[in-house]
Amino acid sequence: MAVKVSLKVNGKAVSAEVEERTLLVTVIRENLRLTGTHVGCDTAQCGACTVSMNGKAVKSCSILAMQAEGADVMTIEGVAKPDGTLHAMQAAFKEHHGLQCGFCTPGMVMNAIDFAKSHPNPTEAEIREALEGNLCRCTGYHNIVKAIGAGAKAMAAGK
Amino acid sequence: MGAPLIGARIERKEDYRFLTGAGQYTDDVELPRQSHAVFVRSPHAHAVVKKINSAKARKSPGFIAIYTGEDFAAAKLGGLPCGWLITDVKGQPMKEPPHPCLAQGKVRYVGDQVAIVIAETSEQARDAAGLVEVDYEVLPAVVDGSKARAKGAPQLHEIAPENTCYVWAIGDKAVTDAAFAKAAHVTKLEFINNRLVPNAMEPRVAIGAYSRADDNYTLYVANQNPHVERLLMTAFVMGLPEHKVRVVSGDVGGGFGSKIYLYAEDVAVTWAAKQVNRPVKWTSDRSEAFLTDAHGRDHHTAAELAMDKDGKFLAMRVKTTANVGAYLSTFASCVPTILYATLLAGQYKTPVIHCEVTAVFTNTTPVDAYRGAGRPEATYVVERLVETAAREMKIDPAEMRRRNFITEFPYQTPVALQYDIGNYNATMDAAVKLADVSGFASRKKASEAKGKLRGLGYAAYIEACGIAPSAVAGSLGARAGLFEAGEVRVHPTGSVTVFTGSHSHGQGHETTFAQVVADRLGMPIENVDIVHGDTSKILFGMGTYGSRSIAVGGTAIVKALDKVIAKGKKIAAHLMEAAESDIEFANGAYTVKGTDKKKMFGEVAFAAYVPHNYPHDKLEPGLNENAFYDPSNFTFPAGTYVCEVEVDPETGTVKIEKFTAVDDFGKIINPMIVEGQVHGGLTQGIGQALTEGAQYDASGQLTTGSFMDYCIPRATDVPFYQVDTRETPCTHNPLGVKGCGEAGAIGAPAALMNAITDALGVKDMPMPATPQNVWNALKNKKAA
Numbered sequence: 001m002a003v004k005v006s007l008k009v010n011g012k013a014v015s016a017e018v019e020e021r022t023l024l025v026t027v028i029r030e031n032l033r034l035t036g037t038h039v040g041c042d043t044a045q046c047g048a049c050t051v052s053m054n055g056k057a058v059k060s061c062s063i064l065a066m067q068a069e070g071a072d073v074m075t076i077e078g079v080a081k082p083d084g085t086l087h088a089m090q091a092a093f094k095e096h097h098g099l100q101c102g103f104c105t106p107g108m109v110m111n112a113i114d115f116a117k118s119h120p121n122p123t124e125a126e127i128r129e130a131l132e133g134n135l136c137r138c139t140g141y142h143n144i145v146k147a148i149g150a151g152a153k154a155m156a157a158g159k
Numbered sequence: 160m161g162a163p164l165i166g167a168r169i170e171r172k173e174d175y176r177f178l179t180g181a182g183q184y185t186d187d188v189e190l191p192r193q194s195h196a197v198f199v200r201s202p203h204a205h206a207v208v209k210k211i212n213s214a215k216a217r218k219s220p221g222f223i224a225i226y227t228g229e230d231f232a233a234a235k236l237g238g239l240p241c242g243w244l245i246t247d248v249k250g251q252p253m254k255e256p257p258h259p260c261l262a263q264g265k266v267r268y269v270g271d272q273v274a275i276v277i278a279e280t281s282e283q284a285r286d287a288a289g290l291v292e293v294d295y296e297v298l299p300a301v302v303d304g305s306k307a308r309a310k311g312a313p314q315l316h317e318i319a320p321e322n323t324c325y326v327w328a329i330g331d332k333a334v335t336d337a338a339f340a341k342a343a344h345v346t347k348l349e350f351i352n353n354r355l356v357p358n359a360m361e362p363r364v365a366i367g368a369y370s371r372a373d374d375n376y377t378l379y380v381a382n383q384n385p386h387v388e389r390l391l392m393t394a395f396v397m398g399l400p401e402h403k404v405r406v407v408s409g410d411v412g413g414g415f416g417s418k419i420y421l422y423a424e425d426v427a428v429t430w431a432a433k434q435v436n437r438p439v440k441w442t443s444d445r446s447e448a449f450l451t452d453a454h455g456r457d458h459h460t461a462a463e464l465a466m467d468k469d470g471k472f473l474a475m476r477v478k479t480t481a482n483v484g485a486y487l488s489t490f491a492s493c494v495p496t497i498l499y500a501t502l503l504a505g506q507y508k509t510p511v512i513h514c515e516v517t518a519v520f521t522n523t524t525p526v527d528a529y530r531g532a533g534r535p536e537a538t539y540v541v542e543r544l545v546e547t548a549a550r551e552m553k554i555d556p557a558e559m560r561r562r563n564f565i566t567e568f569p570y571q572t573p574v575a576l577q578y579d580i581g582n583y584n585a586t587m588d589a590a591v592k593l594a595d596v597s598g599f600a601s602r603k604k605a606s607e608a609k610g611k612l613r614g615l616g617y618a619a620y621i622e623a624c625g626i627a628p629s630a631v632a633g634s635l636g637a638r639a640g641l642f643e644a645g646e647v648r649v650h651p652t653g654s655v656t657v658f659t660g661s662h663s664h665g666q667g668h669e670t671t672f673a674q675v676v677a678d679r680l681g682m683p684i685e686n687v688d689i690v691h692g693d694t695s696k697i698l699f700g701m702g703t704y705g706s707r708s709i710a711v712g713g714t715a716i717v718k719a720l721d722k723v724i725a726k727g728k729k730i731a732a733h734l735m736e737a738a739e740s741d742i743e744f745a746n747g748a749y750t751v752k753g754t755d756k757k758k759m760f761g762e763v764a765f766a767a768y769v770p771h772n773y774p775h776d777k778l779e780p781g782l783n784e785n786a787f788y789d790p791s792n793f794t795f796p797a798g799t800y801v802c803e804v805e806v807d808p809e810t811g812t813v814k815i816e817k818f819t820a821v822d823d824f825g826k827i828i829n830p831m832i833v834e835g836q837v838h839g840g841l842t843q844g845i846g847q848a849l850t851e852g853a854q855y856d857a858s859g860q861l862t863t864g865s866f867m868d869y870c871i872p873r874a875t876d877v878p879f880y881q882v883d884t885r886e887t888p889c890t891h892n893p894l895g896v897k898g899c900g901e902a903g904a905i906g907a908p909a910a911l912m913n914a915i916t917d918a919l920g921v922k923d924m925p926m927p928a929t930p931q932n933v934w935n936a937l938k939n940k941k942a943a
Contacts, residue, residue: 019282035187036180038412040360041445045866048360076180090178094170097835101665102177103360103412109178124879131874135866137360137413138665140842140903141874143835 010078025060036076047134050107057114076106092151100138120156164678168831182410185364190438197284199274201266204300204522204859215290221283228261240395243493244636253325256316258486260423267485270450300522300859304482307519330513338474342465346548354457354853361412362443367428382408384702391421408692411664416528420489449864455529457482464544477514484525498533504572505541507563530904542618542909585885594801594819612806616913620906624898625710625794642789644699645715649782651768653761654686660700661712681747706898718786733774794897798822802910811934825889825897840903848911
C-alpha cells in the first residue's frame with residue numbers, strides 16, 4: 001500500500017508516495033534523485049548512506065521513509081554553501097587527500113560533520129573510534145583521520 | 160612559468176564532484192523507461208537444475224520477463240571466455256570448461272546464476288525472483304583446493320579430470336634439486352595464502368540499453384577496462400560487431416581487480432535489453448558481491464629455501480595448489496602462474512628456482528586478480544622464507560637480505576623476468592632508519608614489562624608492473640595485447656582534452672595525467688581535462704590493473720604529446736618564417752634558435768584551427784594526435800616494509816605499533832596521491848594478514864558473506880603509516896615511472912606476519928592473525 005511521506009530535505013519541503021517498506025535512502029536516491037548518498041552494503045555496516053536527520057548523522061539504509069515523516073534531512077548535496085564553496089570539512093578532505101574513489105566519501109563527510117560538532121579538537125583515537133560505522137577500502141583511513149582532525153578544528157574556528 | 164608540476168602535491172581535480180555528491184557512478188544513471196533485474200542464484204554449491212517453474216513469478220506485480228539458461232542457449236550466447244591460455248607441463252593447453260552466463264543444467268557454486276527476472280521496479284523484481292521455484296538435485300561439493308584432486312572428490316567439469324585446470328612449472332628442477340643437495344641449511348614452510356573478497360565499496364552495477372532505431376547497444380557498467388569488456392562481450396559471447404556496442408564506465412567506486420572481468424550479469428542485462436526493448440538495470444547488493452565478485456588468492460604452498468653456511472641463497476623450490484573456484488574467470492589462469500612464479504626471485508640473487516603450480520576447480524566463487532594478483536602470494540613465499548631462514552641461522556634479517564640483494568642491473572632472474580633497475584639497499588637502509596630499528600630492543604623490554612609481546616618483521620618486496628610488453632605476454636599465453644592508447648585533442652584556443660584508455664576508479668588520473676600534460680605543454684593544469692571510461696569517446700584502451708596506468712597509459716599520452724609538439728613545430732616554423740630544425744619548444748612557447756622570435760602554444764593551436772596563413776601544402780589543419788604505446792619491459796617497483804607489533808598474550812590481540820614503508824616507484828608525479836595509494840594498499844595487505852579471510856563450510860556455503868562476518872579493516876585496526884620513497888627512474892619509459900597501486904598490498908602481509916611470529920616466538924601461524932589464531936598459536940607453543 002502506498003503511503004505519503006513529507007519531510008524537509010536540504011531545506012526544501014518534499015513529499016513522496018512510497019511503500020511501507022521503502023527506505024529513506026530509496027526516497028533520497030530514487031524519488032528525489034539526490035544520488036550523492038550511496039548504498040554500499042545491506043547490513044548497516046559501511047555508512048556510505050549516512051545523512052543528517054534532525055541534526056544527527058544516521059544511516060539512511062536503516063530508516064524507513066515513514067520514520068522520516070516531518071524530519072529535517074540534510075544530504076551531501078546540501079553541505080556546501082549555496083555559491084558552491086566547500087564546507088570546512090569537505091575542504092579538509094580535499095586538502096588532506098581524504099578520498100580516492102569517492103564512494104564512501106559523502107557518508108564519511110556527513111558523519112565527520114556531526115562528530116566535529118561535539119569534538120572541536122579531537123584526538124586520533126577519538127576520530128578512529130568515530131569511524132567505526134564508516135568503511136573505506138581505498139585510503140587506509142590515514143588521510144581521512146587527518147582530514148577530520150583538520151576539518152573539526154576549522155569548523156570550531158568558524159571557517 | 161609557475162612551480163614545477165611533476166612532483167607537486169596538487170589537490171585532486173576530481174574531488175569537488177565526489178565531495179559534493181556530484182559523482183556519477185553507474186547506479187546513479189537512470190534511463191527513461193528503465194526496468195530492473197534481479198538474478199535467481201543457486202543456494203547450493205553443487206547441484207543439478209532439474210526444473211525451473213516461473214508460473215508464480217509471472218503473475219507477480221510489475222513482472223516483465225524471465226530468462227533462463229535455456230533461453231540463452233537458444234539465443235546461442237557463448238560462455239564467458241578466459242583471456243589467458245596456460246600451457247601445462249606436458250605441453251597441453253589448460254582445461255577450459257564452459258562458463259555459461261546462466262546455468263546450463265548444473266550449478267557449481269553458491270551464487271551461480273540460474274535466471275534473470277525483470278520487473279518495473281527493483282523491489283518488484285526481487286519479489287518476482289523470490290517466487291521462481293527451482294528444483295535442485297543437490298550434489299556433494301568440494302571447496303578446499305588441497306582436496307580437489309583427492310580420490311573420490313566430487314567432479315565439477317567433465318573435461319577437467321581430477322578437477323585439474325593445469326599443472327604448470329617454471330625453472331630447472333634438476334639443477335634446483337642439485338643445489339638443495341649441497342645446501343648447508345634448508346628452511347621449509349607450508350602455508351595457506353588466505354582467500355580474500357575484494358569488497359570495493361561500490362557494488363557492481365550493470366545497465367543494458369538497446370535502440371531499435373539504430374540497432375545499437377549501450378552497457379553502463381562499473382568496470383576497470385571498458386574496451387576489454389566490450390571486446391570480450393561482443394566477439395566472444397554475443398557475436399556482435401563492436402561498432403554496435405558502447406560501454407560506459409564513468410565514476411567507479413573502487414575496483415582492486417574485481418571490476419576487470421566480464422561478468423555474466425553484464426551480458427545478461429545487455430542481451431535482455433533488446434528482448435524487452437527497455438533498459439535493464441541490475442545493482443548488486445553486498446551479499447551478492449560477496450558471493451559473485453571474483454575472489455582473490457587461495458593458495459596452498461610448500462616452499463623451501465637452500466643456503467650456504469653464510470646464508471647465501473643457493474636455490475628455491477616451491478609447490479603451490481591454486482584454487483581457481485568453479486569456473487575460470489577472465490584472467491584467473493595467469494594470476495597463480497605468470498604473475499606469481501616469475502616473482503619468486505624477489506630482490507635476491509637466488510641462482511636457481513623451481514616452481515610447480517597446480518590449478519584446481521572447486522565449488523567456490525571464481526578466483527581472479529585482486530590487488531597485487533600473484534605478487535602478494537610470491538612476496539609472502541619469499542619474505543616468510545627469508546625471515547624464517549634468518550632466524551634459524553641466527554643472522555639479522557636485514558643483514559641476511561643485504562647479503563643476497565641484487566645490486567647490478569639489468570639483472571636476469573632464473574624465472575623469466577629481467578629487472579631493469581633498482582636499489583634495494585637504499586630502500587632497506589631508509590626503512591631501517593625510519594622505523595628506528597635500533598630502538599626496538601628497548602621498546603621490546605618496555606612491552607615485556609607490561610606483560611606484552613613485541614615483534615618486528617621485514618618484507619623486501621618486488622613487483623612486476625606496467626603490464627605488459629605484448630610480445631612477452633603473448634609468448635606466455637595472453638590472448639590480448641597489453642598496450643595502451645591516448646589521444647590529445649588541442650582546442651583552437653590552446654586548451655586540451657586528453658582521452659586515455661586507462662581507467663580511474665580512485666587513483667586520481669584526472670589530476671596525475673593532467674600534471675604530466677600541463678608540464679609538457681607548459682600550461683596551467685586548469686587548461687587540461689582528462690577523459691576516460693567511454694568506448695564512444697576513447698580511441699581504445701586496455702584499462703587499469705597491474706599498476707599499469709602511469710607507466711603504460713601515461714606513456715601513451717606522452718607519445719601523443721610528442722606528436723602534438725612536433726606538428727606544432729612545423730606550424731611555428733611557417734608562422735615565424737624559420738627552418739623547422741631551428742624551432743625549439745619549452746615552457747609553452749615555440750622559439751627560433753638564436754633569435755627573440757616566439758609563438759605561444761595557444762597561437763600555434765589557433766593557427767591550426769583558423770588556417771588563414773597556414774602551410775596547407777605541408778600540413779593538415781587541426782591539432783589532434785594519438786598514440787598507442789606498447790612497453791618494452793615490465794617496470795619493477797620495489798621497497799622494504801618494516802612492521803612492529805605488540806601482542807597481548809592474554810587475549811591474542813595484535814596491535815600494529817608502527818608500520819614503515821619505503822618504496823621505489825621511480826619518478827613520482829604527485830607524491831600526495833602516491834602516498835594515498837600506499838596507505839590503501841598497506842591497509843588491504845594488513846586486512847589479509849590480520850582480519851580478512853573467506854570461509855566456506857564443507858557444503859560450500861560462504862560463512863563469511865557480509866561485513867558482519869568478513870572483517871575489512873576499520874579505522875581502529877590500523878595506525879598512521881610512516882611512508883617514504885627512494886628513486887631509481889625506470890629505464891624504458893620517458894617519464895621514468897614504475898607504478899604504485901599495488902605495492903602496499905604486496906608487501907604488507909609478509910611484514911606483518913614476520914612481526915607477529917617474531918613476537919610470539921613461533922615459526923609460523925595462519926593468516927589472518929585473529930585473536931583466536933594468535934591465542935591458539937601461543938597455546939600450541941606452550942604445549943610443544
